[in-house]
Amino acid sequence: xxxxxxxxxxxxxxxxxxxxxxxxxxxxxxxxxxxxxxxxxxxxxxxxxxxxxxxxxxxxxxxxxxxxxxxxxxxxxxxxxxxxxxxxxxxxxxxxxxxxxxxxxxxxxxxxxxxxxxxxxxxxxxxxxxxxx
Numbered sequence: 001x002x003x004x005x006x007x008x009x010x011x012x013x014x015x016x017x018x019x020x021x022x023x024x025x026x027x028x029x030x031x032x033x034x035x036x037x038x039x040x041x042x043x044x045x046x047x048x049x050x051x052x053x054x055x056x057x058x059x060x061x062x063x064x065x066x067x068x069x070x071x072x073x074x075x076x077x078x079x080x081x082x083x084x085x086x087x088x089x090x091x092x093x094x095x096x097x098x099x100x101x102x103x104x105x106x107x108x109x110x111x112x113x114x115x116x117x118x119x120x121x122x123x124x125x126x127x128x129x130x131x132x133x
Contacts, residue, residue: 003031012106012131013115017124021056022084024118024125025063025091032064032108033078035131036071039102041079049093056118059089060127064111067095071108075099106133 003016014031018024033041051066053059070076077097084093109132118127 002027003034005031006128008130011112011114012133013128014131015126015128017126019124021086021118021125024127025060025086026081026084028060028064028127028129029067029078029081029095031129032067032111032131033097035106035133036108037077037102037105039077041077041102042098042100043079043096044098044100045076045096046082047076047095047097049091049095051091053089053091055089057113057116059086059091060118060129061111061113061116063091064129068108068111075101077102106131108133 003014006013012035016027016031018027051062053062076099078095079097082094082096112130112132114130
């Protein structure tokens, strides 16, 4: 399982999973895309992403906010990553998706720190994020 949605009274909460921190971040971005739309995303545009954070949670917050910014300013939606590297609370990635109009499920206002966490479990990573809609 890449991610799952959890009931929340007003917003949308999800948990993402990964065998590595890299996979955890990838799956978190894919969950955000699904919150926005269920449309099929083509592989037409590449975006270079470079994000810094004070810690893992801040890095994840900034990473997801970057995708929200790209969607709001250019219409870019993610389908997959060509590459992603996380080191010293810095992330460098090449995201692939498209910038055409899509049917929107939810208008995401912001990523929040409410209930956010990233944990290393025995063999996997887990993150939890609440998205303000």
